[in-house]
Amino acid sequence: MKLMDIYFSLKSDLDLVERRLLDEVHTSQYNLKKASSHLLKAGGKRIRPVFVLLAGKFGHYDLPKLTRVAAALELIHMASLVHDDVIDDAATRRGTPTVKAEWGDRMAMYTGDYIFARALVLLAEFSDVRIHQLLSESIVSMCEGEIEQIRDFYNKEQTLRTYLRRIKRKTALLLSISCTLGAMVADCPPRTVRLLERYGYYAGMAFQIIDDILDLTSTPKKLGKPVGSDLSQGNLTLPVLFALQHSQDAVRLRDLISREMTRAEVEEAVKIVKASGGIEYARKMADRYMEKCLDALYKLPNMDARNKLEGIAHFINERDH
Template identity: 55%
Template structure:
């Protein structure tokens, strides 16, 4: 089963959400309009909107409400990516020029701010204080995660706990909230909301760990950027942390990374990490999170959307791009 097969069943609803996003971020200010649509037009997995829609079926499914929640969450995600590309000095994302590359850092930062402002405008159309409260908290968590990532650039001494806390704030929390808010917007039972949150959180943790693995194993065509890009930018992820702390490659790796000249030796560093057990260790940890996500699913009512969520978790565990 491919993610595209799952999405095909939901294509009409996803198209409506994309229309909602496009209309929400539209503006007469020419540069802002073009820049805010830059990443949107590049596509993406749209996994957050999909999670919102699927979770909505566990309550009183109301597409008009769910559409706004899904669009708002995707706009938050877009805003963080635009800001990320400035911090990472990235010229490409999804194989396309970033806002920062096509314009400059100033336009990119204001574009990210604009997207966050449009998200706030959209979500106020939902008269549910609980949704507003949850979203305000996750915005704080996301920013904290980004600051943690900056603090940990080139920090080879960071612990597993630091890494996991960072990816929770960077990725997992937004996926967890996608399933949570889809259920809340549909007035699902409290325990159903809780299990869907647990599913989204654990899938999100696995998703980011696998994403970090793919930075070493994926091709430029698959990733839209060269392998080892995260490491070149100073972002030390789990495969590298395992290699430097727990593998026989430690001494050679430390020799390669001394003097902070990783980008000049990136091919050697990547090869060293791939020879360690870091990639396999990361995959095993991701699988543990997938199992936890599927255990949460087991507690949910037996409807067809439950099977779809299971299929998505299986895809994430095995994805190669």
């Protein structure tokens, strides 16, 4: 099943989520409204809302409740992106200027805080304590992951365990929660909730590893940023960590990785990583997570929503942008 077909089948429901997102970032403060809607208008895959909606199909599909959850989780994701761009000093995202680049660091931080607060207001309408407990614990973990990432910028002694824990907190948690909360709001049986949670987690781990591969192998046009941006910002991903351990040019790679890296040095470092087998190693790791993702999925009832989740899993594993 093609990704476009999956999104088209959910178009009317996703349109409601989109309208909800626009409503939630509305404010009488002109600059805050402009900055808040800036990233929203840049678009995105909206994979978190899609996960919420499809997870809801396994239970009682209450669209008003599900769109509320879907919008809230996308807002949390958006807020994290705005904050990330300040930390990373990023000028563009998805090929458009970041909030930081347009309005400065201070406005970007307040904008991220505002978007995050709007998400919490949306979810406050739910009386189920489990929803708030799960989300609160996950947000704490996500924040810890961001701090760990900052701590480990340019740290060439990182371990695989450190990397995997970081991407769990950075990406996999929110995708897992999207499936979990969608299922919980739809009153799915506990086993179904657990299986969807596992599907989202393993899909999220594969998603981030593929992202890290694409940062080194794609093109600036597809990425919306220069190739090797993570590396130049000191975010050492799985292929780079592999190369630091196994490349015959590991000593040179260590010398290249620094806060003063030039564009030419980034390009040289990327070549060393590619020649080391790090890309292939990361690809195999992503494949293993995808196998676990599909294993959890195939234990769910055989229905249209499961087929769509399978199609998204294949897109995650095969995407080039």
